[in-house]
Amino acid sequence: MKEKSMKKKKQGAFDIIIVVILTIMALITLFPLYYVLIVSVSDPESIANHVPYLWPHVFDFESYKVVFTEGKFVKSFMNSVFVTVVGTLVNMTLSVFGAYALSKKKLVGRRFFLTLIIFTMLFSGGMIPFYLIVNSLKLNNTLWSMILPCAINTFYLIIMKNYFMSIPESLEDAARIDGANNIQILLQVVLPISMPFIATFMLFYSVERWNEWWNALLFINESDYQPLQIYMREILVNFNNQLSPQAQAVVGQGQRANFQAIQMATIVVSTLPILCVYPFVQKHFVKGMLVGSVKE
Amino acid sequence: MKRIEKVVLNPELKKRNRQLMWRQIRNDKLLYLMLFPVILWYLIFCYLPMGGLSLAFKTFRYDTGIWFSPWNGIGHFKEMFSDDLFWRALKNTLVFAGGKLLFLFPIPIILATILNELRSNKLRRIYQTILTFPHFITWVVLSGILISFFSSNGVVNGILSIFNMPAITPLSTVQYFRPFIWLSFLWKELGWDTIIYLAAFAGIDPGLYEAASIDGANRFQKMIHISWPGIRGTVCIMLILAAGSLMTSGASFDQVFNLYSQPVYEVADTIDTYVYRASFGMGMNLGYTTAISFLKSVINIILIVIANKIVTKMGEPGLY
Known part of the structure; x- marks a missing residue:
């Protein structure tokens, strides 16, 4: 009896240690993001004093006003919205069609197509040939350069294929007997029962498109077609080395508000969409990955 | 399928197999239609750049592009x-x-x-x-x-x-x-x-x-x-x-x-x-x-x- 209660106590201590460790880690993860938020709503004076603080002394939303009235910010924000919406649509159409077709074991040439696709995960042409090919397709300085070259994520495609394979064939057979063709079956039978799964990948893709910056850096040099991430790079990263034209424009406009507050406000506004979809992504990604990892 | 073919080398059966295969392909023509843009994408955005790796053995010239730039052998690697x-x-x-x-x-x-x-x-x-x-x-x-x-x-x-x-x-x-x-x-x-x-x-x-x-x-x-x-x-x-x-x-x-x-x-x-x-x-x-x-x-x-x-x-x- 005594032994049992002692054991329980020991485990209790262990549980507390775990919670303490995890809480510290969570705080380390959250603090920088929290601080960004705090600085973005602080008045320039408290920021200028360089004192780390946990709560703004004076609330000041001037920096948000500056961000939203800055023409380049609004323009690049709209570009990112376009790329995300259209890009995700393209991503999903190609991925669903491709994954569904490849999930049919009877498809002649299936092995060949799969090998062709999986090989690209192991070997690629690299930066320069990719750059030259996309340029030669006249995609540079268009929003399509952020959509078409990344129209398919091979990893997602394979997971989706594995998922479609896990759907029992008998579900489709009934529709097939009624004379439905493959496209009708996909749209009317398979997709409706796969909605949670499809939605997960839609969110994955949309986060990816929203976060797209590398293709933009390679292919876009006219500020009219810049996405938000490149605008952010200009005012956040390049600012460190020298004042870029974009950064100067902001500084000029933001007479009163401190530039740092503007930087942080830009971060908050651009991260907000991700924060909004994050709970839904988080709810499903483990499930999505698990279903997909079932080997054929 | 493969094993059967190996055991039975009957030409008649082989012919039937081929007919079955073509029927399967005709049956799946919509699946191929769905797959077509996907494969096309892989060819353009993955395999063309892989072909573009030939540039590693060429001296690139903007006027001639990847495919027609002059060869350079293993010069770059040296x-x-x-x-x-x-x-x-x-x-x-x-x-x-x-x-x-x-x-x-x-x-x-x-x-x-x-x-x-x-x-x-x-x-x-x-x-x-x-x-x-x-x-x-x-x-x-x-x-x-x-x-x-x-x-x-x-x-x-x-x-x-x-x-x-x-x-x-x-x-x-x-x-x-x-x-x-x-x-x-x-x-x-x-x-x-x-x-x-x-x-x-x-x-x-x-x-x-x-x-x-x-x-x-x-x-x-x-x-x-x-x-x-x-x-x-x-x-x-x-x-x-x-x-x-x-x-x-x-x-x-x-x-x-x-x-x-x-x-x-x-x-x-x-x-x-x-x-x-x-x-x-x-x-x-x-x-x-x-x-x-x-x-x-x-x-x-x-x-x-x-x-x-x-x-x-x-x-x-x-x-x-």
Whole structure:
């Protein structure tokens, strides 16, 4: 009896240690993001004093006003919205069609197509040939350069294929007997029962498109077609080395508000969409990955 | 199918097989229609650039393009041997990636073990949600945050000055830059990398734990004899993937590219960042820079093959 209660106590201590460790880690993860938020709503004076603080002394939303009235910010924000919406649509159409077709074991040439696709995960042409090919397709300085070259994520495609394979064939057979063709079956039978799964990948893709910056850096040099991430790079990263034209424009406009507050406000506004979809992504990604990892 | 063909060499049957195959293809014509744009995309955006690797053996000329530039043999590869900047980049890539594999690979496994030991599912979900969040923010934004935090008048140095400690600027200090990259990588990806192991823990048969409890095993014994062996296969797969991507994602291009600057090129310049600067900033011949990334891809595929071989030798299912 005594032994049992002692054991329980020991485990209790262990549980507390775990919670303490995890809480510290969570705080380390959250603090920088929290601080960004705090600085973005602080008045320039408290920021200028360089004192780390946990709560703004004076609330000041001037920096948000500056961000939203800055023409380049609004323009690049709209570009990112376009790329995300259209890009995700393209991503999903190609991925669903491709994954569904490849999930049919009877498809002649299936092995060949799969090998062709999986090989690209192991070997690629690299930066320069990719750059030259996309340029030669006249995609540079268009929003399509952020959509078409990344129209398919091979990893997602394979997971989706594995998922479609896990759907029992008998579900489709009934529709097939009624004379439905493959496209009708996909749209009317398979997709409706796969909605949670499809939605997960839609969110994955949309986060990816929203976060797209590398293709933009390679292919876009006219500020009219810049996405938000490149605008952010200009005012956040390049600012460190020298004042870029974009950064100067902001500084000029933001007479009163401190530039740092503007930087942080830009971060908050651009991260907000991700924060909004994050709970839904988080709810499903483990499930999505698990279903997909079932080997054929 | 294959086996039948081998045994029965009857030409009549072969003909019937072929007819069946064509009927199957006709039946599936809509599936091919769906697949067509996908394959076309792979050909244009993956296989054309692979063909473009021929540039590694050419001297690129803007007026003639990839396909008609004059051949140069292995000239670029010879040039590489005497290029100090290339060797520096190769070394840095291996140090970044090797260090990441050595120091960072076990940490998500440890964290997953800790999370798995949590009794409350609700708490576990909360911690997981918090720790995974930075994964979904780009390095562009995170670099902006880090640069601002660690600048000479940033928050970190503000806190240090309260305790009368000397100011640090790891982003422009040669000896701190690499550890900084590893630590900030950990900060961003730790939660995300944990998920796969947590899923593996969740897949272990609960009956094993019950049986062990009846036999009087305590928590740590269960952890060592049930939990860890239960995720062995997953760990192996993750290890091959990590080893196989040493030269690609292992070098964390996005991160280094957004965080590095002139003062730390010496320890920060990796192959990809070098290729980028050499091609678009230093105006080097694109044939030469293609040759560099070609070499990188070749090393990479060799690493994948070796890693896969080791794992299959260990008795785990490999990648292919």
